[in-house]
Amino acid sequence: MADTLIRRMSxxxxxxxxxxxxxxxxxSVSNPSVVATVADVLAxxxxxxxxxxxxxxxxxDSWEPKxxxxxxxxxxxxDAALANINADVRAALETAAExxxxxxxxxxxxxxxxxxxxxTLLGQQITxxxxxxxxxxxxxxxxxxxxxxxxxxxxxxxxxxxxxVSPTPKGFVNDMVLAAAAIAGVxxxxxxxxxxxxxxxxxxxxxxxxxxxxxxxGNIYVATAKRQVFGSxxxxxxxxxxxxLIICDGKTDPDWIAMDLFSQAEHxxxxxxxxxxxxxxFLNQVEASxxxxxxxxxxxxxxxxxxVSRGALVLVNxxxxxxxxxxxxxxxxxxxxxxxxxxxxPKIRHAGAIFMGRYTPEALGDYCAGPNHVLPTSxxxxxxxxxxxYDFQKxxxxxxxxxxxxxxxxKVASVLARGExxxxxxxxxxxxxxxxxxx
Amino acid sequence: MADTLIRRMSxxxxxxxxxxxxxxxxxSVSNPSVVATVADVLAxxxxxxxxxxxxxxxxxDSWEPKxxxxxxxxxxxxDAALANINADVRAALETAAExxxxxxxxxxxxxxxxxxxxxTLLGQQITxxxxxxxxxxxxxxxxxxxxxxxxxxxxxxxxxxxxxVSPTPKGFVNDMVLAAAAIAGVxxxxxxxxxxxxxxxxxxxxxxxxxxxxxxxGNIYVATAKRQVFGSxxxxxxxxxxxxLIICDGKTDPDWIAMDLFSQAEHxxxxxxxxxxxxxxFLNQVEASxxxxxxxxxxxxxxxxxxVSRGALVLVNxxxxxxxxxxxxxxxxxxxxxxxxxxxxPKIRHAGAIFMGRYTPEALGDYCAGPNHVLPTSxxxxxxxxxxxYDFQKxxxxxxxxxxxxxxxxKVASVLARGExxxxxxxxxxxxxxxxxxx
Numbered sequence: 066m067a068d069t070l071i072r073r074m075s076x077x078x079x080x081x082x083x084x085x086x087x088x089x090x091x092x093s094v095s096n097p098s099v100v101a102t103v104a105d106v107l108a109x110x111x112x113x114x115x116x117x118x119x120x121x122x123x124x125x126d127s128w129e130p131k132x133x134x135x136x137x138x139x140x141x142x143x144d145a146a147l148a149n150i151n152a153d154v155r156a157a158l159e160t161a162a163e164x165x166x167x168x169x170x171x172x173x174x175x176x177x178x179x180x181x182x183x184x185t186l187l188g189q190q191i192t193x194x195x196x197x198x199x200x201x202x203x204x205x206x207x208x209x210x211x212x213x214x215x216x217x218x219x220x221x222x223x224x225x226x227x228x229x230v231s232p233t234p235k236g237f238v239n240d241m242v243l244a245a246a247a248i249a250g251v252x253x254x255x256x257x258x259x260x261x262x263x264x265x266x267x268x269x270x271x272x273x274x275x276x277x278x279x280x281x282x283g284n285i286y287v288a289t290a291k292r293q294v295f296g297s298x299x300x301x302x303x304x305x306x307x308x309x310l311i312i313c314d315g316k317t318d319p320d321w322i323a324m325d326l327f328s329q330a331e332h333x334x335x336x337x338x339x340x341x342x343x344x345x346x347f348l349n350q351v352e353a354s355x356x357x358x359x360x361x362x363x364x365x366x367x368x369x370x371x372x373v374s375r376g377a378l379v380l381v382n383x384x385x386x387x388x389x390x391x392x393x394x395x396x397x398x399x400x401x402x403x404x405x406x407x408x409x410x411p412k413i414r415h416a417g418a419i420f421m422g423r424y425t426p427e428a429l430g431d432y433c434a435g436p437n438h439v440l441p442t443s444x445x446x447x448x449x450x451x452x453x454x455y456d457f458q459k460x461x462x463x464x465x466x467x468x469x470x471x472x473x474x475x476k477v478a479s480v481l482a483r484g485e486x487x488x489x490x491x492x493x494x495x496x497x498x499x500x501x502x503x504x
Numbered sequence: 505m506a507d508t509l510i511r512r513m514s515x516x517x518x519x520x521x522x523x524x525x526x527x528x529x530x531x532s533v534s535n536p537s538v539v540a541t542v543a544d545v546l547a548x549x550x551x552x553x554x555x556x557x558x559x560x561x562x563x564x565d566s567w568e569p570k571x572x573x574x575x576x577x578x579x580x581x582x583d584a585a586l587a588n589i590n591a592d593v594r595a596a597l598e599t600a601a602e603x604x605x606x607x608x609x610x611x612x613x614x615x616x617x618x619x620x621x622x623x624t625l626l627g628q629q630i631t632x633x634x635x636x637x638x639x640x641x642x643x644x645x646x647x648x649x650x651x652x653x654x655x656x657x658x659x660x661x662x663x664x665x666x667x668x669v670s671p672t673p674k675g676f677v678n679d680m681v682l683a684a685a686a687i688a689g690v691x692x693x694x695x696x697x698x699x700x701x702x703x704x705x706x707x708x709x710x711x712x713x714x715x716x717x718x719x720x721x722g723n724i725y726v727a728t729a730k731r732q733v734f735g736s737x738x739x740x741x742x743x744x745x746x747x748x749l750i751i752c753d754g755k756t757d758p759d760w761i762a763m764d765l766f767s768q769a770e771h772x773x774x775x776x777x778x779x780x781x782x783x784x785x786f787l788n789q790v791e792a793s794x795x796x797x798x799x800x801x802x803x804x805x806x807x808x809x810x811x812v813s814r815g816a817l818v819l820v821n822x823x824x825x826x827x828x829x830x831x832x833x834x835x836x837x838x839x840x841x842x843x844x845x846x847x848x849x850p851k852i853r854h855a856g857a858i859f860m861g862r863y864t865p866e867a868l869g870d871y872c873a874g875p876n877h878v879l880p881t882s883x884x885x886x887x888x889x890x891x892x893x894y895d896f897q898k899x900x901x902x903x904x905x906x907x908x909x910x911x912x913x914x915k916v917a918s919v920l921a922r923g924e925x926x927x928x929x930x931x932x933x934x935x936x937x938x939x940x941x942x943x
Contacts, residue, residue, distance in 0.1 A: 299887030
């Protein structure tokens with residue numbers, strides 16, 4: 066029954082193109098009742114501030130904050146969390162944080178300018194965002210690694226104040242998440258979640274500071290709320306299900322490749338794990354590994370469901386064929402489990418992150434290699450990038466014309482403005498044209 | 505009646521904060537009937553391709569393309585446009601294009617990587633987008649400068665193919681726009697517009713190539729269509745009304761400042777022009793200039809309407825007060841019409857573009873100084889940047905672990921993955937831990 070676990074495909078099949086399109090198909094569906102509920106929550110928080118936030122927190126999170134001040138976790142409680150967690154977990158978080166910081170420091174952009182011969186200065190001033198909000202889901206699926214990956218680039222960028230929000234259903238506070246916040250340098254932590262937390266960050270309230278940008282993953286209420294506040298506040302991307310594409314030459318241990326596929330599939334039923342190989346026998350071996358390793362996996366049900374509905378082992382002609390398919394998919398995670406993987410980099414057009422060689426499974430990148438694990442999903446690597454320091458910096462153009470430079474530019478601007486029938490633009494420029502007596 | 509032309513305010517007024525909030529207030533309202541019409545157009549184009557595009561073009565643009573091939577403007581017609589326009593306009597477009605190109609070349613980002621002591625490689629590969637769509641409005645308000653500002657950064661980034669779409673109502677083709685497209689290096693031009701053009705670019709059709717990102721301004725149908733295709737294709741920002749904030753020390757010719765305010769106000773009735781000065785007498789002089797210069801302005805009605813509804817002359821205490829107000833507004837255009845303007849740069853937190861000195865009116869930046877004129881509006885400079893080469897490049901993280909490096913990272917990843925109950929992540933990492941016999 067191994068063939069029911071994961072589909073087999075071949076790029077030589079006549080219907081391969083259509084079959085691949087069907088396999089990749091993913092469209093997030095918006096739910097009108099969720100949209101309406103979220104719109105109501107946003108309007109109430111915007112209008113009533115803390116009172117509405119308290120009301121929704123009592124209703125949705127099943128605990129009783131007495132006053133708005135109870136919504137903030139004091140610094141002493143955060144420090145206690147850092148002391149509470151196991152020493153090996155703390156050491157691992159600190160190692161990961163240090164590596165993430167070192168990598169992201171390479172992404173910092175600096176202001177630049179140049180001066181032209183006539184004295185005119187042109188350039189761009191780079192500044193960090195003043196205040197950023199970080200949403201961290203509460204409850205079961207709570208990921209301290211996500212706190213590190215979202216918070217550290219903001220701090221490296223120089224963001225003035227980093228506000229974390231995370232719901233505490235029934236009052237449960239997650240020590241590992243708080244510890245990660247402490248290690249990452251989060252400035253303030255509030256125990257709010259859902260659409261009310263997004264509203265609080267976007268509009269501000271008596272207690273919750275209004276932020277300039279909101280990042281971090283969340284459930285459908287959070288994602289819908291982010292869409293609705295779009296425009297008044299900056300946002301990160303809204304992620305689809307996570308995916309991995311592995312290209313293997315057939316010379317990696319098939320158990321390793323099977324487990325690399327599982328590590329993606331275990332996220333949730335919609336996650337996608339695809340393997341491409343020119344070696345049909347190797348695909349058979351991986352399929353056998355999948356069958357053998359699956360029953361002993363803790364999250365076997367989720368993995369099986371994801372593999373059956375969205376997984377595939379695909380026979381390809383050769384590496385060039387594999388890379389062409391990869392460029393079409395534009396995968397979130399691309400694992401090149403081949404010899405001398407770096408030689409293929411110039412041909413890879415689109416991928417969120419590229420894991421090269423047999424010793425670079427995605428899991429290392431998810432936690433501690435250094436690069437960010439917040440990556441473009443569902444083919445959006447065609448036009449977007451991993452979360453990075455650049456997402457927490459912004460640019461202002463700089464222009465300072467000398468009198469002589471302005472005079473020459475004004476003549477050009479005047480012609481173009483009049484061509485566009487924008488006469489006030491033309492006159493504003495023409496005032497700066499030097500007359501005979503000026504020259 | 506001068507006081508009816510533009511409101512006067514003072515930052516010392518008790519109600520200044522509330523009055524400023526009211527003055528800045530801007531919220532784009534979505535129109536349910538437009539949303540429904542656009543959804544219908546998008547669905548038809550997605551399902552029926554060229555047939556639907558032809559039908560909507562006939563219906564909305566009042567001309568009769570016989571076949572889909574008629575929707576493309578041939579290269580010979582584009583070259584003819586370049587030959588048709590006035591020599592001085594062509595020279596001005598070419599000068600502007602050259603300066604825009606030179607400036608934007610400073611924005612190109614290069615791939616980088618570094619190797620750790622154990623041989624592990626980390627980095628980021630930068631690539632250009634494969635194909636970009638540029639929307640250019642048709643009809644009256646047709647701006648060749650907008651073609652240059654949107655197309656040139658894409659070409660500097662190395663975008664493979666740049667597709668321009670622009671409606672030609674009643675079959676009217678604008679030679680200046682085509683000439684600008686030729687100068688900017690646009691690859692193909694199609695005579696389609698509205699929501700059907702956005703759908704064609706987002707989904708592709710038999711004739712129109714599917715693109716990875718769509719940029720360029722448009723009317724409410726275009727903006728609504730862009731919102732609806734969000735996620736399946738990259739987008740630039742959706743702009744609000746244009747605005748300028750001028751800070752003047754009182755030593756610039758008041759006619760110059762009045763005309764600089766007009767150059768913003770003439771865009772449309774919703775445009776916003778605000779002047780801050782610590783010199784009350786100078787504000788009086790500018791008000792007098794406004795009264796005197798307005799009647800002789802070609803676009804006096806639009807300017808008056810914009811000035812009355814959204815303009816202001818504001819008395820401030822001093823430069824620090826002015827800059828604090830500017831940082832609160834986060835203006836699209838900030839003009840520092842003062843001595844030694846550069847000294848104030850470190851204090852400016854948010855602005856799309858900063859025009860420094862009395863010889864740097866916004867109009868020069870709108871056309872030919874070099875920096876982009878597509879800038880964040882409505883306070884979004886708090887978290888976003890001018891359109892630039894970086895909007896047409898994307899990044900892929902690079903990770904290549906050595907066997908020794910993977911082994912150490914895997915120990916850290918294992919602890920964290922088990923802490924998050926993601927056991928397949930842990931096992932995938934643990935396979936790469938070197939055993940005693942490996943070391």
